[in-house]
Amino acid sequence: MARTVSMTPGLASFLRSLKNDPVEASIEHLISLLKRRQIHNSRPCAIATTQLLLQVVAEFKGKDSDILISRVRHVGQKLITAQPREMAVGNIVRRVLALIREVIEGDEVTEGSPISESPSSIQPLSTPREPSHHPGLPSSISTSSPLDHSGAGHPIDSSPHPSESSSEAISSVHRPVLTASHTSYSTAAPLATSLFGLFSRPETPSPASTPRGFQSPRHGDNPPVPIHQLKGLTITDLPKPVPDDFKADVLDGIREILDELDQVDDQIASYALDHIHSNEIILTHSSSTTVQKFLLTAAKKRKFTVLHVESFPNDHKNTRATMVTGRKNQGQAEEEEDVDDRFSPLTAAGITVVLIPDSAVFAIMSRVNKVILATHSVLANGGLLAAAGAHAITKAAKMHQTPVVVLSGVYKLSPVYALDLDELIEYGDPGKVVNYDDGEFVENVDVVNPLYDHVPPDLVDIYITNLGPHAPSYLYRIVQDHYRKEDITI
Amino acid sequence: MSTPDSISDPPKQVPVTAGTPSSQAPKPSTPAESSKLSNAELKKQQKAEKAARRLQKKGDQGPSNGQPTTPAQKAQTKPEKHAKPTQPRNQPAPPTLKPPGKATATRRGSSSVPNVIDSEVKNVALFKHLYSVPRRQRIEGASKDVHPAVVALGLQMSNYRICGSNARCIAMLLAFKEVIESYTTPGGTSLARHLTSHHLSPQIDYLKSCRPLSISMGNAIRYLKELIIKIDPAVPEHDAKATLLDAIDAFISERITVAGTIIAQTASTKIVSGDVVVTYAKSSIVMQTLLTAHRAGTAFRVVVVDSSPLFEGKRLASVLASHGLSVSYSLIAGASHAVTGATKVFLGAHAIMSNGRLYSRVGTAVVAMLAYERDIPVIVCCESVKFTERVALDSIVGNELAPAEELLAAGLSVEGKEGSKGVEDMLKKWRETPGLQALNVLYDVTPADYIKMVVTEFGSLPPSSVPAVLRNLSGNG
Numbered sequence: 001m002a003r004t005v006s007m008t009p010g011l012a013s014f015l016r017s018l019k020n021d022p023v024e025a026s027i028e029h030l031i032s033l034l035k036r037r038q039i040h041n042s043r044p045c046a047i048a049t050t051q052l053l054l055q056v057v058a059e060f061k062g063k064d065s066d067i068l069i070s071r072v073r074h075v076g077q078k079l080i081t082a083q084p085r086e087m088a089v090g091n092i093v094r095r096v097l098a099l100i101r102e103v104i105e106g107d108e109v110t111e112g113s114p115i116s117e118s119p120s121s122i123q124p125l126s127t128p129r130e131p132s133h134h135p136g137l138p139s140s141i142s143t144s145s146p147l148d149h150s151g152a153g154h155p156i157d158s159s160p161h162p163s164e165s166s167s168e169a170i171s172s173v174h175r176p177v178l179t180a181s182h183t184s185y186s187t188a189a190p191l192a193t194s195l196f197g198l199f200s201r202p203e204t205p206s207p208a209s210t211p212r213g214f215q216s217p218r219h220g221d222n223p224p225v226p227i228h229q230l231k232g233l234t235i236t237d238l239p240k241p242v243p244d245d246f247k248a249d250v251l252d253g254i255r256e257i258l259d260e261l262d263q264v265d266d267q268i269a270s271y272a273l274d275h276i277h278s279n280e281i282i283l284t285h286s287s288s289t290t291v292q293k294f295l296l297t298a299a300k301k302r303k304f305t306v307l308h309v310e311s312f313p314n315d316h317k318n319t320r321a322t323m324v325t326g327r328k329n330q331g332q333a334e335e336e337e338d339v340d341d342r343f344s345p346l347t348a349a350g351i352t353v354v355l356i357p358d359s360a361v362f363a364i365m366s367r368v369n370k371v372i373l374a375t376h377s378v379l380a381n382g383g384l385l386a387a388a389g390a391h392a393i394t395k396a397a398k399m400h401q402t403p404v405v406v407l408s409g410v411y412k413l414s415p416v417y418a419l420d421l422d423e424l425i426e427y428g429d430p431g432k433v434v435n436y437d438d439g440e441f442v443e444n445v446d447v448v449n450p451l452y453d454h455v456p457p458d459l460v461d462i463y464i465t466n467l468g469p470h471a472p473s474y475l476y477r478i479v480q481d482h483y484r485k486e487d488i489t490i
Numbered sequence: 491m492s493t494p495d496s497i498s499d500p501p502k503q504v505p506v507t508a509g510t511p512s513s514q515a516p517k518p519s520t521p522a523e524s525s526k527l528s529n530a531e532l533k534k535q536q537k538a539e540k541a542a543r544r545l546q547k548k549g550d551q552g553p554s555n556g557q558p559t560t561p562a563q564k565a566q567t568k569p570e571k572h573a574k575p576t577q578p579r580n581q582p583a584p585p586t587l588k589p590p591g592k593a594t595a596t597r598r599g600s601s602s603v604p605n606v607i608d609s610e611v612k613n614v615a616l617f618k619h620l621y622s623v624p625r626r627q628r629i630e631g632a633s634k635d636v637h638p639a640v641v642a643l644g645l646q647m648s649n650y651r652i653c654g655s656n657a658r659c660i661a662m663l664l665a666f667k668e669v670i671e672s673y674t675t676p677g678g679t680s681l682a683r684h685l686t687s688h689h690l691s692p693q694i695d696y697l698k699s700c701r702p703l704s705i706s707m708g709n710a711i712r713y714l715k716e717l718i719i720k721i722d723p724a725v726p727e728h729d730a731k732a733t734l735l736d737a738i739d740a741f742i743s744e745r746i747t748v749a750g751t752i753i754a755q756t757a758s759t760k761i762v763s764g765d766v767v768v769t770y771a772k773s774s775i776v777m778q779t780l781l782t783a784h785r786a787g788t789a790f791r792v793v794v795v796d797s798s799p800l801f802e803g804k805r806l807a808s809v810l811a812s813h814g815l816s817v818s819y820s821l822i823a824g825a826s827h828a829v830t831g832a833t834k835v836f837l838g839a840h841a842i843m844s845n846g847r848l849y850s851r852v853g854t855a856v857v858a859m860l861a862y863e864r865d866i867p868v869i870v871c872c873e874s875v876k877f878t879e880r881v882a883l884d885s886i887v888g889n890e891l892a893p894a895e896e897l898l899a900a901g902l903s904v905e906g907k908e909g910s911k912g913v914e915d916m917l918k919k920w921r922e923t924p925g926l927q928a929l930n931v932l933y934d935v936t937p938a939d940y941i942k943m944v945v946t947e948f949g950s951l952p953p954s955s956v957p958a959v960l961r962n963l964s965g966n967g
Contacts, residue, residue, distance in 0.1 A: 215505070312821055313823060320898075323926060324920070324926065355898070355928040359797035359798075362856045363931055363933075388824050389822070389823035389825075391825075393827055441819075443810065445811045445817045446819065447818070450820070
């Protein structure tokens with residue numbers, strides 16, 4: 001699938017091929033990259049997913065937002081199934097879905113008569129809105145773990161999805177879903193905006209006619225899609241009052257998410273001076289660009305000492321590279337070529353950085369003023385997943401009454417509750433713990449190498465996201481602000 | 491430190507470095523210095539030599555423009571002072587000691603000050619009080635009084651060949667037996683007066699320079715010294731030596747070997763079928779306990795948690811596995827997973843402080859904390875020889891620092907692919923970057939709250955009873 005030769009497959013190669021490959025090929029490409037862990041960690045996953053969805057939406061030819069929603073949802077399902085533990089993928093898919101819904105609703109309101117009073121436009125993020133979702137969806141925040149999505153996602157979608165190679169196949173498979181969502185829309189929407197429904201319905205073309213904009217020039221590019229849409233519309237008898245430019249709005253919104261992903265570190269770093277005082281001893285863990293930026297920003301104004309826990313078997317090389325050069329050395333390094341200049345080691349700013357092994361965490365904690373951690377993903381209850389060892393660090397910090405600050409972009413915030421923790425934890429290569437050369441040992445001893453730790457919410461004092469600092473108990477609100485209930489279970 | 495120096499360095503070094511160790515240094519002709527050196531002076535000198543050697547090893551360019559200075563001359567004259575008939579047979583020949591001394595001299599010229607600063611830059615500020623002379627890794631510069639057995643032992647300790655409180659203590663006592671065997675009291679003094687101060691203390695100093703003494707070693711030495719002092723001068727030397735050797739054997743068996751067996755017996759009864767036992771790093775006595783329980787037919791699983799850079803737990807895990815136990819192994823980063831589902835935690839000790847805190851391999855406190863959090867009983871197996879009157883509140887005031895390079899190198903060498911070149915590159919970059927430091931402490935202090943029980947040869951007690959045991963011990967002995 002990888003078009004770019006001569007390059008190790010990863011985010012960079014994927015983004016390069018994304019521009020040339022057809023969307024379906026890109027989807028398959030990303031799935032294989034995720035499965036092979038060639039794209040891993042939250043940020044690369046989030047960027048890849050957003051870029052892919054951007055293409056998916058851009059390529060989308062129809063005018064029917066529900067088809068777009070189910071298309072995005074379907075792509076999202078495939079991506080999440082490919083790598084359920086990379087929650088950033090699911091988060092981005094949910095945000096794009098919420099975005100599409102928002103655009104549609106916003107358009108409905110503006111298009112509809114002035115009488116129509118939609119509370120959703122005023123408080124777009126907190127109130128329940130247009131219930132155009134699958135009938136079977138739970139209405140509250142999902143209690144299922146992300147791994148269940150692979151099992152739960154498909155049944156909801158009513159038909160199994162063999163891996164299609166063309167968009168036509170997808171949309172045809174999707175017809176039943178489409179029907180369902182339309183039916184639910186037709187019954188529920190008038191309830192919500194009954195007056196609007198009364199007046200607006202006659203405006204729209206009759207079921208038999210094609211939707212407005214059907215003859216748009218794009219239509220010529222790929223004839224089968226509109227035919228399917230047409231069929232779908234005829235079945236549902238409900239053309240939608242969505243204006244031509246909803247797609248443009250959605251694309252803008254996705255680009256905004258991309259911008260956010262780009263700026264998230266800087267935004268988080270802008271809070272640095274509020275949290276770091278002079279002469280502090282700060283303990284951090286594993287390698288993280290976000291934390292590095294945060295500390296660098298503070299280092300411009302203040303002098304402090306950083307104790308860097310090396311996160312031994314899995315991330316120690318990156319940790320050292322971060323300490324020496326200010327950036328990770330594997331994988332991500334080449335992927336972030338464009339932002340090369342922004343990285344400099346903390347030592348260049350006159351900060352003393354001390355590498356300590358994971359085992360010395362408790363010994364040193366009594367002298368640490370603050371623990372600053374990066375995350376893999378944040379759960380809706382305020383708990384988080386971070387590199388293995390984080391639990392011991394936060395626990396030791398708790399024992400010593402040392403505040404724990406967690407830095408996380410909102411894109412890492414997942415609407416998932418951690419009920420079965422073991423399921424969330426990924427296990428890595430035991431060869432990193434014990435060299436495979438040591439045959440007898442590997443043979444007789446069960447070598448375990450967990451990649452992540454779950455940190456319960458009570459061990460975290462504050463979260464700093466790109467939106468600002470929050471108490472762990474408040475995170476559920478931010479989750480609600482960014483995701484729609486109907487999208488929680490994809 | 492400056493480049494010109496380094497360029498000018500090699501030519502001057504040639505006569506020294508090119509020669510084999512036994513070749514005479516070119517400047518032995520300065521015996522004018524007073525040949526009497528006090529111990530303090532000797533120590534100072536060793537310190538300086540070691541500092542210089544470290545520099546040399548680091549590849550730092552010495553100043554080299556300095557003439558051989560007084561310290562160098564001292565170094566060369568030093569061996570002459572102790573020319574005593576009681577010298578052990580296989581004493582390393584004094585000449586071998588000279589070349590480093592000479593090299594030291596050339597390196598200790600005008601720029602010794604910047605060198606000191608350089609090493610301090612790499613010292614973690616909080617732990618400055620713990621940085622002392624770097625560990626001896628070679629035998630050069632060792633006092634010629636040091637017995638060959640002790641010389642070898644010291645090197646084995648400094649490179650962790652002999653590691654662990656018990657192993658070091660036993661090895662030291664066995665080496666001391668050899669020392670005592672080959673000892674003859676010089677005329678005009680008595681064994682009780684001479685042996686300790688003049689013959690044993692150089693050995694002890696040498697061992698200290700290789701690695702700080704463990705608590706158990708300290709206790710054993712104290713015991714030995716008391717024993718020697720009590721010897722009646724009237725007793726013939728041969729008998730006195732025999733008594734001492736017997737007493738050392740008795741100490742090893744009573745306080746360590748048999749005590750270990752008793753503890754293993756007691757502690758193994760705490761393991762019941764179906765248990766999942768977590769242990770950290772490697773403790774000989776925990777190993778004995780687990781094997782005893784296994785032999786008794788208890789079916790249980792062991793989770794060995796380990797950490798870089800020493801990876802002691804690997805040996806424990808492979809020994810247990812070879813005896814047929816079901817063992818899983820993970821590193822300290824995965825400790826919270828290892829502790830999940832565990833039913834008991836068995837820990838070894840380096841020492842137990844009289845305030846009930848456990849002083850043990852760094853990381854022990856992490857495991858104990860995680861177990862305490864989950865209400866898993868933490869059981870410490872510890873012989874009374876490891877009990878100490880000292881108290882500790884944190885792991886910073888009293889601790890032992892290992893060279894930071896060990897930590898840096900360990901991480902990179904595990905996977906093997908890097909090879910030594912990768913390690914070298916890393917270390918080089920490390921040294922060149924100012925402000926980068928690494929901390930490699932060896933021990934940490936576990937709060938007494940986390941410990942449910944201490945199993946000793948006197949029975950099982952709570953950590954708060956440690957002072958009582960100490961009192962008992964001192965009353966008895």
